[in-house]
Amino acid sequence: MDHIGDEFKSGEKVPHSGIYKVVHDPHHAQEHEVTCLYEKTFPECDDCGDHVRFILIRDAQQVSSNEHFSW
Numbered sequence: 001m002d003h004i005g006d007e008f009k010s011g012e013k014v015p016h017s018g019i020y021k022v023v024h025d026p027h028h029a030q031e032h033e034v035t036c037l038y039e040k041t042f043p044e045c046d047d048c049g050d051h052v053r054f055i056l057i058r059d060a061q062q063v064s065s066n067e068h069f070s071w
Contacts, residue, residue, distance in 0.1 A: 002056060010050040014040050018059035024048045037062065 002015045017038040023031050025048045036042065036054065045052040064071050 004056055004058065006056050008042055008054045008056070010042050010044040010052055012042050014038055014042060016056065016059040017062050019057045020054040021057050023053040023055065025051055033057065 008015070008020075014036045015038070018036065019033055020036050021031055022034055024045055028045070028047045034054075042054050044050050063069055
């Protein structure tokens with residue numbers, strides 16, 4: 001089971017939809033946050049390649065998979 005703070009790399013499947021901190025090569029870009037969706041693949045950075053890392057900050061359920069909403 002993955003937890004808040006777990007780190008993932010490019011090419012891995014997203015284990016939980018949620019907000020992830022992105023850590024680039026410090027000479028390229030500052031850390032920032034992105035939303036990643038369950039079972040998509042973490043992408044490579046256009047400049048850092050597969051050296052970029054994604055750290056789970058907060059997991060969140062996609063509204064389309066919540067039992068209180070119909071699509």
